[in-house]
Amino acid sequence: MAAPLDVLVVGAGPTGLALAAQLRAYGASFRIVDRSVDRVRESRALAIQPRTLEALTPFGVTGELMGRGNPAIEVRMHLPRHVVQLPLFDIGLADTAYPFLLFLSQAETESVLSEHLLDQDVDVERGTELVHLERTGAFVTCRLRREGGVEEAVEATYVVGCDGAHSTVRAQAGIGFEGYAYPQTFLLADLEVDGLEPGAVHAYMAGAGVLFFFPLGSPATWRMLTMRPPRAPDTPVDLGLLQEITDQYAGVRLALRDPVWMTDFRLHNRGAARYRSGPFFLAGDAAHIHSPAGAQGMNTGIQDALNLGWKLALVSRGRAPEEWLGTYEAERAPVGRSVLRFTDKAFTIATSSNPVIRFARTRLAPRLAPLALWATVPRRLLFRTVSELGIHYRHSPATTAGPLSPRRGPRAGDRLPDLPRGLQARTSGPGWHLLLSGPPALWGDERLVSLLDGRNDLVNVHRLGDESPWTTVTHGLVRPDGHLGYAARGAHLEGLRAYLDRWLPAEHR
Numbered sequence: 231m232a233a234p235l236d237v238l239v240v241g242a243g244p245t246g247l248a249l250a251a252q253l254r255a256y257g258a259s260f261r262i263v264d265r266s267v268d269r270v271r272e273s274r275a276l277a278i279q280p281r282t283l284e285a286l287t288p289f290g291v292t293g294e295l296m297g298r299g300n301p302a303i304e305v306r307m308h309l310p311r312h313v314v315q316l317p318l319f320d321i322g323l324a325d326t327a328y329p330f331l332l333f334l335s336q337a338e339t340e341s342v343l344s345e346h347l348l349d350q351d352v353d354v355e356r357g358t359e360l361v362h363l364e365r366t367g368a369f370v371t372c373r374l375r376r377e378g379g380v381e382e383a384v385e386a387t388y389v390v391g392c393d394g395a396h397s398t399v400r401a402q403a404g405i406g407f408e409g410y411a412y413p414q415t416f417l418l419a420d421l422e423v424d425g426l427e428p429g430a431v432h433a434y435m436a437g438a439g440v441l442f443f444f445p446l447g448s449p450a451t452w453r454m455l456t457m458r459p460p461r462a463p464d465t466p467v468d469l470g471l472l473q474e475i476t477d478q479y480a481g482v483r484l485a486l487r488d489p490v491w492m493t494d495f496r497l498h499n500r501g502a503a504r505y506r507s508g509p510f511f512l513a514g515d516a517a518h519i520h521s522p523a524g525a526q527g528m529n530t531g532i533q534d535a536l537n538l539g540w541k542l543a544l545v546s547r548g549r550a551p552e553e554w555l556g557t558y559e560a561e562r563a564p565v566g567r568s569v570l571r572f573t574d575k576a577f578t579i580a581t582s583s584n585p586v587i588r589f590a591r592t593r594l595a596p597r598l599a600p601l602a603l604w605a606t607v608p609r610r611l612l613f614r615t616v617s618e619l620g621i622h623y624r625h626s627p628a629t630t631a632g633p634l635s636p637r638r639g640p641r642a643g644d645r646l647p648d649l650p651r652g653l654q655a656r657t658s659g660p661g662w663h664l665l666l667s668g669p670p671a672l673w674g675d676e677r678l679v680s681l682l683d684g685r686n687d688l689v690n691v692h693r694l695g696d697e698s699p700w701t702t703v704t705h706g707l708v709r710p711d712g713h714l715g716y717a718a719r720g721a722h723l724e725g726l727r728a729y730l731d732r733w734l735p736a737e738h739r
C-alpha cells in the first residue's frame with residue numbers, strides 16, 4: 231500500500247473542490263475522489279454570496295467567477311396592483327469589495343474551481359467511489375472502487391465527507407442526520423422568458439405561494455422556481471405546466487421558451503448531529519441540507535471547507551496542535567444550525583398555506599414592502615446574514631480577545647473587513663497575517679524577532695500605518711480563513727505571544 235495520505239477528500243462538488251484547493255495551498259498530502267464520471271453540468275446552486283467571493287480570493291479565482299457571472303442588485307416584487315423595487319445589498323455591505331449577489335450556475339462555479347485545481351496539478355479522481363471506511367490504528371483504511379469494479383485500499387489520517395446529502399462518510403462514521411422533509415414539491419427550470427426586465431430578481435406574490443425568476447445568465451437567461459400546485463397532476467415537468475403556472479401568478483403575459491433544464495424536487499431541512507467523529511469530518515451538504523431560500527447551501531459548504539482545509543493541513547504537517555481540529559465543529563456547526571433556522575423561516579413565509587401567513591404575504595406585504603426601504607436596521611441585519619458577511623467566531627475556543635478589546639473596528643473572531651479597501655487583498659497570501667496598527671515606529675523589528683522566531687514562515691507582518699481598520703494602536707492576528715484569531719488594543723504583545731504559543735507553536739520547540 232502507498233504511504234498514508236494526510237487527507238482523503240470524498241466528493242468533488244463545490245465543497246470538495248474548495249477543500250482540495252486549500253489543502254493544496256497549505257501543503258497537505260491528499261487525494262480527492264468522486265464517484266461521478268463527470269462534474270455537474272446542471273445549474274443547481276445559482277448564486278455566490280459576497281463572503282464566498284472574498285473567501286475564494288486567495289486562490290485567484292474570484293476574477294474568473296465575476297467574469298462569468300451576473301451581479302444582481304435589485305428584487306422586483308410583483309404585487310397585484312403594482313411593482314415594488316427593492317434594492318439588494320444596498321446597505322450594510324460597505325466593507326466588502328463584492329456588494330452584490332453574483333448569479334452563476336453551479337456548473338460554472340465547479341468549472342472554475344476544477345480549472346484552478348488542474349493548474350495546481352491536483353488530479354480530481356472521477357469515477358472513483360468510496361465504499362468502505364475502517365479505523366486501523368492511527369489511520370483509516372478507505373476502500374475505493376473504480377469504474378469497472380477494480381478496488382483499491384488507501385490509508386489516510388483524516389477523511390472528509392464532502393459527499394453530499396446521502397453521504398457515505400456520514401453513514402460509515404455513524405453520524406445521525408436529523409430533520410424533516412417539506413411536503414411541497416418544487417418545480418425548477420432554466421429557460422428564456424419574453425417580457426421580463428433583465429438584471430433583476432423577479433418575485434410574483436400570490437395566495438398559492440411565490441413564483442421566482444432569477445437572472446442566471448448561462449446556460450439560460452432565467453431560472454424559474456416555484457411550487458407544484460397542490461392539485462396539479464404529478465407528471466414530469468413540461469413547458470405547458472410551467473406556462474400555466476406563470477399565467478396564474480403573473481397576470482401579464484410572460485412567454486416561456488427554450489428550456490435547458492426542467493426538474494422537480496422535494497426539499498429537506500436536516501443537520502448532522504456532529505461535524506466530526508474522530509478522524510471523520512463532514513462538510514457541505516453532507517452536514518446540512520435545507521431549502522434554497524437565500525442561496526445559502528453551496529456557499530455555506532464552500533465556507534465549511536475553507537474553515538477546515540488549513541487546519542487539517544497545518545495539523546498534519548505538525549505545524550499546529552491537534553486541538554485545532556476540534557474548533558471546526560465549534561465554529562461551523564452553529565453556522566449550519568443558523569442557516570437551517572433562517573432558510574426554514576424564509577421558506578415558510580414564501581410557501582405556507584396557513585391563512586395568517588397567506589394574508590401577510592398577499593395583503594400585508596404589498597403595504598409594507600415600500601416601508602422596507604426606510605427600515606434600515608432590519609435590512610442591514612438581513613443583508614449581513616444573507617451575504618454571510620456577518621458570520622463570526624467570537625465564541626470559538628480558538629478566539630482570544632486581548633486584555634483591551636479594540637474600541638472600534640473588527641474584534642477577535644470577526645472576519646477581517648475589506649476596509650480600508652484592499653486590506654483583504656493585502657492579507658490574502660497563504661499563512662497568517664499579523665496586522666500592526668498605529669505609528670510604524672511603535673513596531674520595530676526588534677520587538678517581533680523573538681515573537682515570530684520559529685514561525686516566520688507562517689506569519690506575514692503588515693505595518694498598516696493609516697491604512698488600518700482600527701483607529702487606535704491595535705494589533706491583530708488574521709487566520710488563513712480571514713478571521714481574527716486574536717485582537718488587542720495597545721502595543722503590549724504578551725497576550726499575542728501566549729496565543730501564538732498555544733495555537734501556532736514555534737517549529738523548533
Ligand SMILES: Cc1cc2nc3c(=O)[nH]c(=O)nc-3n(C[C@H](O)[C@H](O)[C@H](O)COP(=O)(O)OP(=O)(O)OC[C@H]3O[C@@H](n4cnc5c(N)ncnc54)[C@H](O)[C@@H]3O)c2cc1C
Nearest residue numbers: 241243244245264265274275360393394514515522527528
Ligand atoms: C435540483 C437541485 C437544485 C438546487 N438548487 C439550488 C439553489 O437554487 N441554490 C442553492 O444554494 N443550492 C441549490 N442546490 C443545492 C446545491 O446543489 C448543493 O448545496 C451543493 O451542490 C452542495 O455541494 P457539496 O459539494 O456539499 O455536495 P454535492 O454537490 O452534492 O457533491 C457531492 C459529491 O460527492 C460525490 N459522492 C457522493 N457519494 C460518494 C462516494 N461514496 N464516493 C465518492 N464520491 C461520492 C457525488 O458524486 C457528488 O459529486 C440544488 C440542488 C439540486 C439537486
